[in-house]
Every structure is written in structure tokens, then in C-alpha cells.
Amino acid sequence: MSAMIEVRGLSVVFDGFRAIDGIDLTVEQGELRFLIGPNGAGKTTLIDVITGLTRPTTGEVVFDGRSLVGLREHQIVRLGVGRTFQTSVVFEELTVLENLDLAASFRQPLWSLARRRRGVSDAVAGALEITELGPLADRPAGVLSHGQRQWLEIGMLLTQGPKLLLLDEPVAGMSKDERERTGELMTSVARDHTVIVIEHDMEFLRRYASQVTVLHEGRVLIEGSVDQIRDDPRVQEVYLGRKPSDAVGKQS
Amino acid sequence: MEAFLNQLPIGLSIGAVLLLIALGLTFTFGQMGVINMAHGEFIMAGAYTAYLLQDLTGRMAVIVALPVAFLVAGLMGLILERTAIRHFYGRPLDTLLLTWGVSLVLQQLARDLFGAPNVQVQAPTWLQGGIGPLPYNRLFIFALALATVVGIWAYMNRTGQGRRMQAVMQNRQLAAVSGINTGQVDQRTFFIGSGLAGVAGVALTLIGPVGPALGTYYIVDAFLVVVAGGLGQLRGAVIAAAGLGLLNSYAEFWSDASLAKVIVFAAIVAFLQFRPQGLFVLRSRALT
Amino acid sequence: MRNSVWRSGVAIAALATALTACGGEAPASESASVAGGAGDTIKVGILHSLSGTMAISEVTVRDAELLAIEEINASGGVLGKKLTPVVEDGASDWPTFAEKATKLIRQDKVATTFGGWTSASRKAMLPVFERSKALLWYPVQYEGLESSPYIFYTGATTNQQIIPGLDYLKEQGKKKIFLVGSDYVFPRTANKIIKAYAAANGMEILGEEYTPLGHTEYSTLTNKVVQAKPDAVFNTLNGDSNVAFFKQLNSAGVTAQEMPVLSVSVAEEEVKGIGVDNIAGHPVAWNYYQTTETPANEKFVAAFKAKYGADKVTSDPMEAGYNAVYLWAAAAKKAGTVEVEAVRKAAGGIAVERPEGLVTIDGENQHMYKTARIGVIQPDGLIKEVWNSGEPIKPDPYLKGYPWASGLSNG
């Protein structure tokens, strides 16, 4: 096994506030890694840095042997890093199919996009199937429920054949059924992709996580299996006084 | 050499004019994202207020008109906000077209009310003369701009209303859930922003024409100050206005007035390469 | 899909409405040049900016022209027929002038048109009138170097305004001149003439500055002028810029005594907006003032005030527009028809006593013999004449009679 992504000595300072304060993190190829931590721990900022949305103050991010620091967002995507957002953003005026097709076409040269779409590519068909959005393919994405939107986003990522997927709180605000389906979707995706998931939901964590990294105040608090994490006194201290339901996270 | 040195205070005084016409915009644009093309016509309303007051107050009209024009233009702004603009939040580009329509109507209205030719506003006699290259009326505008900036700063930082205004500017949703009545704050901001246009209009009667087209002469410059200074940023607007004033003054000194305008535009595009959000930015983590 | 169907349907409907509206008018007959005289009235076109930036000036000219038409109709009309004005708006937009001119000629079939103010509007209309062989009477002083066979120029050309203005400055002993103008054709051409005149007459040009139309920030320019210390300024600024320029010059402490500013685009109408305080004492150059003492002017001013209000003033372009109607009527009477070619032929040599004095049409270049007058702005806002050329000056749009001006027009 080789490292899919390596974060070394990473710091991010916003107007004097240290959002990330020296993080080192290595995720191996094929791994499904969970990132947890209380609000303000730096989870989303970490993903923002990896995907180019935020520039690090110091430190290095190496993906598949290449440094990502200084690259623009779309260049990082083209290297094979895909992400979803806490508040899912799909293109509401486009149909589900068009959303997926747009995601799938990203490696085509711009001029070739001037042709009309004909038929459905294998990647798109595959994504429709795995997300079970087939019956809604021709509906505008604007009519989708919150859960369906998240699945569509994941589907869009899958059509792009990324090497690394970053999912930012994929089950936040979902119903129990939706959470279950998302979990299954995630597990099946993780079979042939490297995946990093930010999640607050302890129940979800227990069911689907193996390797977990806990962040706190911009630093790595501990890394280990779910059981190790749950039993660690430092983690309990960080979450002290918080019932698990409190930690379900922000409603989007 | 003397001419060259004279350009320094001249540039700053041009900056003071720019600041006066742009101040109101930084807030309506900065807080509410409203591109108010009728801002120029609020300036015009201020100028005509001074013209009308002349009958009562004679040469003191310019002084008396300052608070009156603030109220007149502010009320016009408030009416505009209440009747139309409040339905447009989140659609800044639509407000641009809407307010342009408003500005056309106001211009024609002024033409019908006051006639197409320019009217005259007499300056107080004690504003005649000057020091060095700066006439007293320029110094007056300079002082007025300074007083306005201090006033706004104090309002924003020393009053509860002002702090609420800042809160809405920085994060509208958070402010709303924290119990701030954002609609009320918006009205107040629009009132103040438009009122400042009225004040600028009074000041402009000292140096420029007073006619139905008055607003159109200043509106593009005002927007450029806002763009260069950053949205809703008092210090940004001050620095941008001073910078553009000086640039204008020296560019015109070395070339001519036409070329100076082109140079200023090129400089702003170049500047945005380094600071795409203007001089000062409110940071936000939101993905737009 | 259904959506686009519907959209196109709407488009069809709209286009169809537009077409029927367009087509509603009577179909064209090709004999445009004689049609104006058909029936017992004669249609004449009046084409000025009634909206936009130029409306301020042009509306007053329209008023003067309408007054003239009214007076002519009251005294029996032209060739026994009443004149019916067809008024169009040029909207301060040159292509609109061309469009409306086409409309007046082709659709309304007017016998002649009175219109325009800016050189740009005249240049835009020129091809329309030349190609339709229709007549335009242009009532404003301009930069010369033009003589279209289908345009009559009732305002001054350069040798009836700019050059007398320079003669006056020279007589006053002003040797160092600073040139200030708006950035367009008239000021640039005028300043070329001024520079040539200065070179030939021992005058020195200390500076030449242009500002965009509508410019209102004159502190830098004022600084340049003050630093150069000229004896006089020759001002060819146009419109609202004059207001800003005179206000800012005055507040910089420049007085008419030590540095007179001679303006060629500031008339009675503009003085009000600039503020008498700011401009009193400065000279202007025209061919007519409201105060000009002729019997015809007394009548004109009285009639104008009676029709439009006692607070109204009359100015040079208004008088030139007023004259244009009378001069055309005289030419039509002499020709016995309103047919364009006949009127053109008859026009040469027609001499009429007008408010500005005797005006004679030069048949060769279709300009007028006019008397040049320098005036000084009075504290009451009117202009008092301080100098005149004594007799009407022969128009010379290409300045062929001035040796120093050779080369200005490239032959």
C-alpha cells in the first residue's frame, strides 16, 4: 500500500485565527477514513486546503506523489480529487441526467462540448444505477429531496472516476432511511475508491467507520479504530457534556 | 514645479468630491448588494433642494440645504426601498436595471419641474477666494467629506444601530437569527446612503452645473470608487477616493482630461488583478 | 419544446403587429421633392433634439422656428399656402437625426427642413439631404470647411465669429492666449484656425486643453491656466462644462479684468445656468444679442416673449433659426414654387432685414453675410455689444480669403 494523500505540517491562519495548527495526516490507497471533531476543529478547512479552496499558510499537501499547494480548484479535480459539500450544490435548472453528464464530460475539450448530448454514457448510466436515481433522470434537479441531492452529488463524483473522494458530512440533516442508504452507497463506493468522510453522527460512525482521525482545535488529537477512539479519555473530554445527538451536527 | 505641487491638494480635493458621491453607495451596495443607478438622481435632488431653498435663505442656501437635502434624498431612497427594492434582495443585477428606470423617470421629472436648462445656486460670499491652488469652496467640500466620514464612523462604531448595520453587512443570515430586524436595518441603511447622496448634491452646486443631467456626470465615477475600495468599507472608500483623485489629477496634468479618464479605468482593471474584491474585503467561508 | 413553440408564437404576433403598424402609412410615391407643395398647405420639417443632453439648447431654436412659421402664416403664408410644421425629435443622437431626416423627406414629404445644432448631427444628416436632393436649413455657428449644395447655413462660419473674436482680442492688446475646449470637432477646428491666426499676428498660444463632453471637474485645468498666466482665454467648451468651468475659474479668483475668457458657445440662455456672478464681465462672440438695436429685433423679442413667457431670452442660434424660416419663405416666393432646385437657384442674393441687421444669402456657398458682434456679459444676465464689424462679413467657410489660413483645409 502507498499513500494516496499526505498532509505535512499544515497550518492555516485566518486573520490571526489558527484554523489549522500543524496537522500531519496520511491516508493510504483504498482506505475509508473518517474525520471527526467538534465544531471549529478544522475538518472542513482541511478539506478546503486539499481541494484548493483555501491556501495553506505553511505546510504541504501531496496527492499521489504531486504537490497540490498553489493549484487551482479545477486543476486539482483533474488530478483525481473529488468532493461534496455540507450543503449540497447541484444545478437545479438542469435535469438529473444533465447534472451527471456535465460531471462526466469534464475531460473533454471545451469546443467539443458545443455538440448536443446524444444518448447516455456508460459512466453516467453506472452512476444513475448506483445512486438509484434512474427514474428521476429527466426531472430537474431542483425537485430532488435533500437526500437525493447528496446522492446525486456522489453520483456526479463517481462519473469523474476520481482517485480520492472527500465527503463533507454526507448524512447531515438526513432521515434515518436516507442515512442508511447513504451508508450503503458509501460502502460500495469505498470498495474501489479512497474515501475521506467528515462526519458528526456517532451512530453512522459506529456502523460504517473503520479508521478514524479526531481533530481538535486545528490539531490531530488521535488516530485509530472506532473502538479505540470511543474509549480514549481525551476524546471524551473534547466531547464532554455533549450527548451524541448534539453532535449530529449543523442542520444544513 | 509649483503647478506640479498644486496638483497634490487638487487631487485630494477631487478625491473629496469622489468620496462624497460614493459614500452612500458603498453602504447600499455593500450591505444590500443593491446597485442603485438612481444614486446620481438623488445627488441631483440634493442640488435642486439647495436651489429651491435659495428663495427662502438667499446665499446661505448651501448651508441650510445640507440637512434638508439629506432628508429629502433620504426619503426618496426610503420610498424607493419600500416600494421596489426590497422585493429584489438577492438579485443585485435586477436592481441595477430597475433603478436605471427610476433614474430616467427622475431625470425627466426634474426636466418638467425645473426646466431643461441649468439653474443657478449662489454660493455664500464667504466662500469666494481661496488659499494657494485651493478655493475656499473646495476646502469646504473637503471639510464636509471629512465630517461625513467621521460621522459615519461614529455611527457605525458608537451606536447600536450602527453596530447592527455592520452585523447585517458581515453576515445577513446570522444577524437575522440573532434577532436583528434586517428589514429595518436595510431601510435605515438605504435612508442614510441616499441621504448622503443629497448632501453630495448640495456640495456639487458649488463647483458644477445644476440640471436634470447632473447625476449622469458622476454615477460611473462613484461606482468605480466603490469597486476599488471594496464593498461597505469606509476606509476602503476613503483610500480609493483619495487614490483615484490623485491619479486623476496627475494623469490630467501630464496628459489631458480625456486620456486621464482612460488611464483611471485601466488602472482599476489592473488593480483588480491584485485585489479582485477591492482594497478591503469581508472574509467569508460561504461557498457562493 | 412546448415552451419554445409558444415563444416563437409570441414573436410572430409581435412582429406582425409591428409590421401592420409600419405598413399602416400610405405607400410611398417617388417624387419627394415636389410633394411638399401639394394641397393648400405646405409641410415643413423641424428636426431638433427635444430630449437628451442637447434638448436644453435645441428646444429654444425649435420655439423660434415655430414662431416664425406662425408669423408667416398670419401674414398669408407662402405662395398663398399655410405652412404646417412637422416636428421630430433628434434625441441628441446623431443616427436618430439621420433617421428622422429620412422620415421627414420620404414619408412626410416636407418642402424643406429646419434643424440640427451640433456639427455631428449636421454631418449625419448631410448624406440624407444630398442624396434625396432635399433642403436643410442649419441655424448654428459652426467650424466651417463645408458647403453642401443642399444645406443653407444661417449661423456664422468661422470668419464671422472666431476671427472677429481674435481681431477683438488683438485690438485689446491680448497677446498670450490659452485655448480651452470640449473634445470634439468644432473646438479642435476652431483652435487650429486660432493657432494659424496667432502665428500670423504675433500672438502666442500658451496652452491648448480639451475635456470630454459633459466633463465637470476643472480644478486641474484651472491650475494649468492660472500657472500659464495668459492675457486671455479662448473658450470653445460646450454645454454643461461651461457651468463647471466658469464656477471653478471664478472661485480660483480669476477675474474678467485680468484674464478675460472669450466664449463662442455661451449665449443668453446659458448665462442663467452658469450664474451671472461667475461670468459677468467676460466677452462672447456672436452675430446677435437680445439687446441688438434693430427694429426687427424689437419685434422679434416682443413676439417671442409674448408667445413663450416674459422671462424667456433670445439668443443667436434662436435668431438664426427664426431667420432661416423667413429666408426660405423669401426664396420660395422669389422662385414661385417650393420645388427644391428652384428654391436653391432663387436663394442667392436674397437680402432681408433681420433682428441682427441685414442678412444676405451668398448664392455660391449658401452661407449668409452676417455682422460680427462682440458682447460683454452684464450683471443682469444680458449681453451688451462692445464691438462690431461695421458691415455684414462675406461668408468664407474655407477661409480662402485669408493667406495665413492656407493649408488649414488641405486645399
Place this chain on the structure above:
Amino acid sequence: MNLARLKGPGVFAAVAVLALVVAPLLLEPFRLGLLAKYLCFAIVALGIGLAWGQGGMLALGQGVFFGLGGYAMAMHLKLVDAQGDLPDFMVWSGVEQLPALWKPFANPVFALAMVVIGPMLIATVLGLLVFRQRVRGAYFAILTQALAAAFVILLVGQQGLTGGTNGLTNFFDLFGQDLAADSTQRGLYFAVAIATGLLYLGARQLVNSRFGRLLVAVRDGEDRVRFLGYDPARVKTVTFAISAGMAGLAGALFVPVVGIISPALLGVVPSLELVVAVAVGGRFALAGAILGAVVMGYAKTSFSEQFADGWLYLQGALFILVMTLAPKGILGLAASARDALARRRTARSGDPEPPPADAPGRRVMEEVA
């Protein structure tokens, strides 16, 4: 469904017949010329519809590109008329030698190429500069507006080169045809009408293609598009350049049709007027842009013929009403009227209510600066 599929092209064909057969038969030459002028503006509007309606870029300076195309054409026509001498305006502006900038425009191929290439080049440079820095929304609108203002000042200031405020006018000859002749004007009308139709079809194709979907995606979520691996700056720049090219072409057609190009046509106000025309017609549909330009052009002509003073009130009131009550323009109004009608009809016949065709209803949303 098959029938419905034929309706779209059918309607297009009907409009084409109306424009190419009925209008030339019915209208006298002067009115036909006016229609040609409106169609020139419609081409610019089409470009605005593409950039703004589809791409969310409110370009307030399209007059600049219209001008670049127009001047390229006008320079060529002037040089042809001058037959080796200096163009007339240079003579009275005191220019003694043909400026180097003018020389290549004597070549018709170069001039025609510059009509489109010039505007596209400028738009590309400006687009790359501002879009890469993520200048957008209101900032972009203000910058393009300032560009229009600066461009006009530049044109006016270079009188010897551009004819100053007068612009360029008095053309005689268009590729060997007498421009004053009615037959030439009629031919020009056909050229403009056909160009409008072809550009409409091309723009429609683009909108319906993947690129068009991408453009809508950029409009609604520029940052999200970045994370799909596209560079929104490129998408926007390409679209902006296409709309600039359209404006340039429109300017070039305008010159022989109207017979003049001048800075008055390119400034802030005419550029804004076109944007408003697009809004009035319906910015989210390309047909709306064309419809808006023709309707507003026609309204301007006929209203200013009737009552000049009222036109500004009417124009202003129209914008206010359209923006507040019908942000989707005439087409949007028509669509909702039809929906309401269809609902009433089905309600009477007892059929279940059909879903509105425009579901989920285009939200009027745009990016915030």
C-alpha cells in the same frame, strides 16, 4: 409529441416567412430600413441573452463591441469612397497622411475579419483578466460599464483617427453597390434578417449543447463548477467573446443600413438600453432577446414620433414594471398566461391538472458579488 416536435421549426419558419417575404412586400423602403436597424440591435441582444440570460454575466458595455465592428466596417467603406485619397473627415481634421491603423482596412477581407475578430479579441483579454480573478456579478457589470464610458472618451478624443463625436458617415459604395439605392437597402435588409436567423439558430444550438448546460451551471453555481473540474473563467470568457463577436457583426451590418457609426451609439446609455430590451423580451430565452430588441426599437421610434417628452417616462416606467412584475419579460408573461389558460381549460373539461410546462419554474436568481 411528434406534432409538437414539428411546431418549433414550424413557428420559426413562419417568422422567417414573415420577415423575408411579408415584410419586404408590405413595408415601404424607409420602414424596411428601420426594421433592418432593429434587427441589427436584435443581434446584439442575442449576444446579451447568451451572456446574461444563460451565463449570468451582465455585460453593460456591449456598445464597445458593436462599435469595434461598426468602425471596422465604416473604415473600410470610407477608404473605398476616398479612392486612394484621405477620407473626408481627415481632411478637415488636419490629418495629412493615412494613419497606419487605417491602412489594412482598405482590404475588404481584413476589414470583414476584424469585424468579428477585433471584438472577440478584446472580450477575450478583458474576460481572462477579470474572470480569472473571479470578478463577477455587479463588479463585472460596473467594469463593463466603465469600459464603455472609457471607450467613448477614447474614440471622441482621437478625432483624426475616428472622426470624433461626428463618427464616420457619408458612405457611398458597398462592395460596388450604390448605398443610397433602394435595391441595395432591400438587399441589406435580407442580409440582416438572414444573419439574425442564422445567429439565432447557432446560439440555440449552443444553448442546447453540453456547453449550454455548462454555462447555466456556471451561472447558478460558478464555484461548484470548479469542483467538477471545469475552469469557469474559460467558459465565461468564451461566451463573452461569442457575444462580443455577435455585437461586432451587428455593428458592421448597422453601418451600411443606417449610414453612420458614432460614439453616441456605443456609450453607457445605448448599451444599457439593449440590456433592458433583453429583459423586456425575456432574458432566459434567446427568442426573448430578439423580440425585446425589435419591440423596444419599434416603440422608441413610434413613441418618439408621437410625443418625445413622454418617451423617457414611458421607457423608465416600462423597466420598472417589467423588473418588478415580470422579471421573465414578455415571454415569461406569455408562458404564465398560457399556463393559466390551459389550467382553466382542463379544469372545465374535468381532466386532471397538467404539470406546468416550466416546472419547477425558473427561479430568478443570480450570483452575488
